[in-house]
Amino acid sequence: MRVLIAVTHLLGAGHLTRAAALARAFAGAGHAVTLVSGGAPAPLVRLDGVRLVQLPPLRAAGFDFTRLVGPDGQSADADLLGRRRAVLLDALCEAAPDVVVTELFPFGRRALADEFLALVEAARTRRPRPLILASVRDVLVAPDRPEKVARAHALIADLYDAVLVHGDPALVPLDASWPLDPQTREKVHDTGYVDEDAAIAPGDRSGILVAAGSSAAGLSLLRAAAGAARRRPDLGWRILVGHGVPDPEMSEIAHGLPEGTVERARPDYRALLAASAVSVSQCGYNTAVDLLATGTPAVLVPFEAGRETEQRLRAERLAARGLAHVLPEAALCEDTLLATVAALTSTLREGGGGDPGGTGALDPAPSLPLPPSGRDMTFDLDAHPGPSGRIDLNGAARSVAIVEGLLALRRRRTAPEPFDLTRLRIALDHAAEEGRRVPVWWRDDDAVAATPALDRLLALAAAHAAPLLVAAIPARIEPSLSRRLADADGVSAAIHGLAHADHAPPGAKSAEFGPHRPLAALRADAAAGLRFARARLPADRLLPVFVPPWNRLARDLAAVLPSLGYRGLSTAGGPPVDGLVRADATFDPIDWRGTRSLRDPGALLDDLAIQIAGDAGSPIGLLTHHLAHDPAIWAFVEALLPVLLRHPAVTVCDPRDLFAPRVDAAAAPPSIPVPDRARAG
Structure with a gap:
């Protein structure tokens, strides 16, 4: 097959990371893949065997995904959007794909609807017509108005052949975050979580690994972790700062900490995670996959700015399985972070799972004391459980198989009977x-x-x-x-x-x-x-x-x-x-x-x-x-x-x-x- 995947990440690199993993899976199966990226280049995203087409990049203005800015920080104007569309349509013509995949759209990226629709409509005029697919993560941002849901469903009904949902309903079904009508549900294919990295058997675990994605959206978590590390350096902290965080902010985070405690995000994150006793992170898609693959006990501080609900829902589902404790972003500070780590390690010592209420949410003022210094807390960073339950992490290979099957079925329906x-x-x-x-x-x-x-x-x-x-x-x-x-x-x-x-x-x-x-x-x-x-x-x-x-x-x-x-x-x-x-x-x-x-x-x-x-x-x-x-x-x-x-x-x-x-x-x-x-x- 010839496959074209179109993705634009506007804040962190999670959408691009997942789209690139899908692209590599298709390429690894012998298919020709073009990945069109409309966000900022991300240095840690691998593109083995994949042809990359980079559009003039856009990003969100802060956490406002309805206002897009270009590389110069100015609002995207008609000229910039026109140049993006021209490059996108040229990529379609050059790739001549059998399959076109739009990442997140039409369930999201409404600010770029004209761009995505230009791609889909141009693809539909080609002969033979390529398969048109939507690719979405396990959890979508809950829509605030019914007409947004109706519009997305209408586009799926009129223009799309299928929807690939890269998650496992055993953890969180798509309709937990997005209401599905019967027609859309019929087109949904659950693939499992997209994970192509090698499994790493955990050995001796020690220390606390902190990561907050690739963008500046995790600065509050990084600052709280740095403060906690200054008060309890004996816990063995390692704080990874995303490449989207400017150098001055990184220097501020590292101030007063031993050399090597704070460093830039690394491509061997999973290996570091498997060797850590506790993980402290947000709960983006790829972070959740890494936690599921390694079984590392986690304190999750889900990103919730700008009406974001995705990470909180995913975090609570992981916590309900005994895989994490959740610390709400609004309650985050040095004290609550240290207390939550203490509560997690106490649970591990006692052999327990998630919180007894089953909600997965930890009270921001737990029953543990919150001493100003944190010195009275008891930690045991050697106790840890393995993953609870079986969550499907074979989504990359299964996505390829599903698309191969859908295209074969399309070709049989349009070709003479053999x-x-x-x-x-x-x-x-x-x-x-x-x-x-x-x-x-x-x-x-x-x-x-x-x-x-x-x-x-x-x-x-x-x-x-x-x-x-x-x-x-x-x-x-x-x-x-x-x-x-x-x-x-x-x-x-x-x-x-x-x-x-x-x-x-x-x-x-x-x-x-x-x-x-x-x-x-x-x-x-x-x-x-x-x-x-x-x-x-x-x-x-x-x-x-x-x-x-x-x-x-x-x-x-x-x-x-x-x-x-x-x-x-x-x-x-x-x-x-x-x-x-x-x-x-x-x-x-x-x-x-x-x-x-x-x-x-x-x-x-x-x-x-x-x-x-x-x-x-x-x-x-x-x-x-x-x-x-x-x-x-x-x-x-x-x-x-x-x-x-x-x-x-x-x-x-x-x-x-x-x-x-x-x-x-x-x-x-x-x-x-x-x-x-x-x-x-």
């Missing part, structure tokens, strides 16, 4: 004419970890609103799979044997649970598979459904599966089993015995048409194997799904209903599911 699906449409039309419903469900096998192939599979399922059962290999499950499935709507997990190990004798067909082993061994492995899956996968995603590798299962083991805790069985066909709800895979596009690529498409579609014309009581089970797909298999599945799943004769079955226990076994035999949550095509 396969002749006429016979499939005819079979479905006949079913509709006869008043028959065709139940269809989808199973994918062999999941072990979060991979680009799994992201592509889940994006495809999400694009068609298709419920999916992912059969995971219990003994090989990696933590990343649990995190990935936890935030995948409409996806359930099943138990795919134990280790996908072939125990068949030489010359026999592969089987892990075939008739070649003693029942006791089969039973022990099946029980271990369920036990491992319960320990390693999200409880709300896991179904107690057994999926034997290679779809081969000894009959005597099938009979005892209910006694082990299984409630469902899915293979490639077979008789009913008392106590198990059964739904099988009946349509597999892979030529396993030959090329291991796509079977002959004509024969595949003939088989499917025969199944559609047959007994519609038992569902048709589409079987995929995301890790085994080559381009031909992906192309076939991607062409098949919109025809098969969206036809009026088709009922798409949710595995949660397909394998739900039956109340009346006589009325509904286990081998004939009666879906309750089925979605009509």
